[in-house]
Amino acid sequence: MKKLINDPMNVVPEALEGMAKAHPDLIKVHFNPNYVYRADAPRPGKVAVISGGGSGHEPMHVGFVGYGMLDAACPGAVFTSPTPDQMYEAAKTVHGGAGILMIVKNYAGDVMNFDMAADLLRGEGYQVESVLIADDVAVESSLYSQGRRGTGTTVLAEKILGAAAERGYDLQRLAALGRRVAENGRSMGMALTSCTVPHVGKPTFELGEDEMEIGIGIHGEPGRYREPLKKADEIVERLMEPILNDLPFKAGDRVICMVNSMGGTPLSELYIVYRKVAEICEKSGIQIVRNLVGAYITSLEMAGTSITLLRADDEMLELWDHPVKTPALRWGM
Amino acid sequence: MKKLINDPMNVVPEALEGMAKAHPDLIKVHFNPNYVYRADAPRPGKVAVISGGGSGHEPMHVGFVGYGMLDAACPGAVFTSPTPDQMYEAAKTVHGGAGILMIVKNYAGDVMNFDMAADLLRGEGYQVESVLIADDVAVESSLYSQGRRGTGTTVLAEKILGAAAERGYDLQRLAALGRRVAENGRSMGMALTSCTVPHVGKPTFELGEDEMEIGIGIHGEPGRYREPLKKADEIVERLMEPILNDLPFKAGDRVICMVNSMGGTPLSELYIVYRKVAEICEKSGIQIVRNLVGAYITSLEMAGTSITLLRADDEMLELWDHPVKTPALRWGM
Amino acid sequence: MPVMRDDVVAWLERCAAVLEENRDYLTQLDAAIGDADHGANMDRGFKAFMAKLPSVADKDIGTILKTLGMTLVATVGGAGGPLYGTFFLQMGVKTANKLMLTPEDWAEALEAGINGVIARGQARPGDKTMVDALLPALEAFKEAIRNSDSFGKALQRMAEAAEQGMKATIPMVARKGRASYLGERSAGHQDPGATSSYLILKAAADTWGHVT
Amino acid sequence: MPVMRDDVVAWLERCAAVLEENRDYLTQLDAAIGDADHGANMDRGFKAFMAKLPSVADKDIGTILKTLGMTLVATVGGAGGPLYGTFFLQMGVKTANKLMLTPEDWAEALEAGINGVIARGQARPGDKTMVDALLPALEAFKEAIRNSDSFGKALQRMAEAAEQGMKATIPMVARKGRASYLGERSAGHQDPGATSSYLILKAAADTWGHVT
Numbered sequence A, B: 001m002k003k004l005i006n007d008p009m010n011v012v013p014e015a016l017e018g019m020a021k022a023h024p025d026l027i028k029v030h031f032n033p034n035y036v037y038r039a040d041a042p043r044p045g046k047v048a049v050i051s052g053g054g055s056g057h058e059p060m061h062v063g064f065v066g067y068g069m070l071d072a073a074c075p076g077a078v079f080t081s082p083t084p085d086q087m088y089e090a091a092k093t094v095h096g097g098a099g100i101l102m103i104v105k106n107y108a109g110d111v112m113n114f115d116m117a118a119d120l121l122r123g124e125g126y127q128v129e130s131v132l133i134a135d136d137v138a139v140e141s142s143l144y145s146q147g148r149r150g151t152g153t154t155v156l157a158e159k160i161l162g163a164a165a166e167r168g169y170d171l172q173r174l175a176a177l178g179r180r181v182a183e184n185g186r187s188m189g190m191a192l193t194s195c196t197v198p199h200v201g202k203p204t205f206e207l208g209e210d211e212m213e214i215g216i217g218i219h220g221e222p223g224r225y226r227e228p229l230k231k232a233d234e235i236v237e238r239l240m241e242p243i244l245n246d247l248p249f250k251a252g253d254r255v256i257c258m259v260n261s262m263g264g265t266p267l268s269e270l271y272i273v274y275r276k277v278a279e280i281c282e283k284s285g286i287q288i289v290r291n292l293v294g295a296y297i298t299s300l301e302m303a304g305t306s307i308t309l310l311r312a313d314d315e316m317l318e319l320w321d322h323p324v325k326t327p328a329l330r331w332g333m
Numbered sequence C, D: 001m002p003v004m005r006d007d008v009v010a011w012l013e014r015c016a017a018v019l020e021e022n023r024d025y026l027t028q029l030d031a032a033i034g035d036a037d038h039g040a041n042m043d044r045g046f047k048a049f050m051a052k053l054p055s056v057a058d059k060d061i062g063t064i065l066k067t068l069g070m071t072l073v074a075t076v077g078g079a080g081g082p083l084y085g086t087f088f089l090q091m092g093v094k095t096a097n098k099l100m101l102t103p104e105d106w107a108e109a110l111e112a113g114i115n116g117v118i119a120r121g122q123a124r125p126g127d128k129t130m131v132d133a134l135l136p137a138l139e140a141f142k143e144a145i146r147n148s149d150s151f152g153k154a155l156q157r158m159a160e161a162a163e164q165g166m167k168a169t170i171p172m173v174a175r176k177g178r179a180s181y182l183g184e185r186s187a188g189h190q191d192p193g194a195t196s197s198y199l200i201l202k203a204a205a206d207t208w209g210h211v212t
């Protein structure tokens, strides 16, 4: 295992310490329980927007803490949902008297831990709403299954909801907006390589030189299908088809598009992917009005990409354009 | 070779096409010869700041084109210096009547190709100045050798000089500032893995599971030393020592610090590196007043990191804080 | 003979040891159809409880199990944290103030714990989860007691059924949890959560083997 | 017998073929002590020239060589582009308007080309660069002519000296170019630029072998 780390057991606290040292103007880090929160929290009168998840997806979520995005983010162990006390204490720290909005990715662990935290908070009189992100089209949505994974749309939702909270949306309006964002986002990902969890010391799965994994999640788990490696344009078609067909996206739709690196894929390759995504959208009459190209929701050093399309209306776009100032996303200020 | 590409021979133009599609508000791309330039060029009365180098280092340089940074960037083939016609035509496109400042990394090829372009431009009456970046402390500076490689300080120089040009610095003043920045920056890098050049199809060098390469450049070439892999903290000490001793940096110095991913190293590891860099600086009485943590000057998908320290004065800091709006760096607007 | 409070403490100490021994094994199972963290998660949780145990080892069984449950919730994370947390919490609620467990006490506690897991996780038999080891184990224990088996024998039947249930997850296609994202590819692999459940119940049967 | 303009064209066509054949070899050499692009760079440059050649193949030798030089500058990039560009440009300047080359013409052109490489790259003998193949080749040619060897024989001496010079770079520690960053580690590897220089001069000797 080749990583720039010290003791594998200390990866999460050490990375958080480094973040705290690097961005004292933007964030503070609380340990035991671990959470990252805005340096200027609490913001009185504003709904507190919090999220969290396993570590290993950086910059999501801890890199998105700051003005216009998250008030707090709770990092679990690598690929492990955070525990209720993290969300409970983070929420209390950043609560501004206007309630708490939790953005929760649809995994059994994330859902249960955030639910338990919400129960604790409500038990103490806090208003809490949750928005569930379940946008990964690699998995069929089914009543009797775990449902779809929460992936790329999470990043877009955090931006849009964070801006809306700055704009003074109340908790109910935020939750409704969040659900609308969640319903209109679709993602799919693929991997060229696996990743290595530090405390495990070897890759979670092995891919041959000629193989790729289609329909991956963000926790390094194997995907839906293992297939022979193809060229980028064919891979993009492979990912875009279920994304477009599922909502479905239609001619005339305006979308925010994220072409995301799983961590180990360089920027030039992401632009090669974006080129094909743009071509497919153009051919389908879909207008990409905003985009993100880079590493936003990763799986440690995994090589691969995920594509997210969010059908956006004027409200979402205005909120997208609202200023944001976090370690990993910044514009307008 | 596992990459998200199509024909390996088309990597550069396809990535440029993708960039053009993704950032039409910020940049335009010219093909044959290839260069990327500000969408709002030329900017009359402003010195045109241009740079360039081999592709494969993205976001440097093409990702740094826009307000407050580069007017144009010339991308060569992967790891290959661009040719004079690229800089010649790019400079003429973005020339604003106040001369051209070239930021050149110290490699035999880059220097010769930029020099030839400068000759062509001067031959047509353009005012041209060059700033040479040679900041890599892994290599001894020597009269009879190639001299030090131009690495991380290049990014910081592009930011500072780009801002100064926006502020109306004339060509001479810009060149003087550039030389001051170049003199005060020091960098050193290391690699955990090599990288694979697309048209070659296999890694440029092989590292064992227990080995690391110390004193690497940015073109995937082998480094100065091959050593047994160490923990992150020891690696940081190994890199920081020559950086600090070379200038030398002293107690009381204020620095801009960049902890850079070589392309395949995830953000959490960069923050673990930053943690130790911050500790060492603190112990040495060096104050890190600004920083960048992320992938800025890469070698395709190489896993590794480079550290850059720039001793900064008030003027540099003010220019650092000046707004910038490029695909890869944005603040203040 | 009932199971005494100190026997419960011994059981939980054995759980911690067994989960530490099997950390890599559970990791491996969770790598094949998950994200490779189940081993570390369970080990972390029980180690955290071992640090707390001295402060509750002289209390009633309910307090000990509730402390375990809350500790797991606060330290395990993932799917296992809330599920095992609820499991032991509900067991603890059912055994409040008790200093010994009769077979009926154990059956009720186990049933309460499993019901908590099902309520929280919504898994059903055949979904390829810990429930596929826990439910058969409960049924086997209850049946053994109905058949007038001794406590010790009933615990053995419980452990054997847990083992069978764990193995029965191998061919299943997961419908809950992370393995469900793999679809058909989840078949052919033993579920990590069912495995840790088996280990926990087996530890009870082994620790309390002297109970007749 | 002199070398005719069409012989020069044939030489350059052979260079393109040889550089294409040796693309992977040059890549490999440049991977060991560089960034693995020399093979692609040279192949690209000469292929670009091959596309231009029809439009200048009926011109004087100087025009053909200048066109080659400018094409290489515009397409090769890296260190090789300006250096080989200058090499052929200076040869072209020296052979302006000529339709044939005597041995003296060739020696003067070669010297002008090499002086251009040295002026631009500032490399000295022993720095482990193309100069370490080019200079000995020039000297060997000039000496052979002084010794009244035929043109063909002198070209062979030139090629042999280029080969020796190329091999002599193996133990050298590089002081110019990218290989110099490796320090001592550059020793033990043959320089890619010296290798492409040898191939180019060998192609001349082979193409013009019929010249006596």
Ligand SMILES: Nc1ncnc2c1ncn2[C@@H]1O[C@H](COP(=O)(O)OP(=O)(O)O)[C@@H](O)[C@H]1O
Binding pocket: A079, A080, A081, A107, A108, A109, A110, C030, C034, C035, C037, C038, C041, C077, C078, C079, C080, C081, C083, C117, C120, C121, C122, C123, C128, C129, C130, C131, C176, C177, C178, C191, C192, C193, C194
């Ligand atoms: N909804 C559920 N109900 C019951 N058990 C579940 C459920 N979801 C997951 N599990 C169990 O949790 C185990 C995985 O635990 P763990 O790896 O610690 O969490 P995660 O899946 O969040 O990484 C699975 O093997 C399965 O037995």
Ligand SMILES: Nc1ncnc2c1ncn2[C@@H]1O[C@H](COP(=O)(O)OP(=O)(O)O)[C@@H](O)[C@H]1O
Binding pocket: B079, B080, B081, B107, B108, B109, B110, D030, D034, D035, D037, D038, D041, D077, D078, D079, D080, D081, D083, D117, D120, D121, D122, D123, D128, D129, D130, D131, D176, D177, D178, D191, D192, D193, D194
């Ligand atoms: N200053 C120099 N003078 C002469 N030759 C040089 C000089 N620098 C580099 N070279 C030659 O260029 C070769 C490398 O060319 P190439 O790989 O195409 O360029 P780069 O080093 O920019 O990647 C070296 O092997 C060496 O022979």
Ligand SMILES: [Mg+2]
Binding pocket: A054, A079, A080, A081, A109, A219, C035, C037, C078, C079
């Ligand atoms: Mg997990």
Ligand SMILES: [Mg+2]
Binding pocket: B054, B079, B080, B081, B109, B219, D035, D037, D078, D079
């Ligand atoms: Mg090169």
Ligand SMILES: [Mg+2]
Binding pocket: C030, C034, C035, C036, C037, C038, C078, C178
């Ligand atoms: Mg898991």
Ligand SMILES: [Mg+2]
Binding pocket: D030, D034, D035, D036, D037, D038, D078, D178
């Ligand atoms: Mg090279």
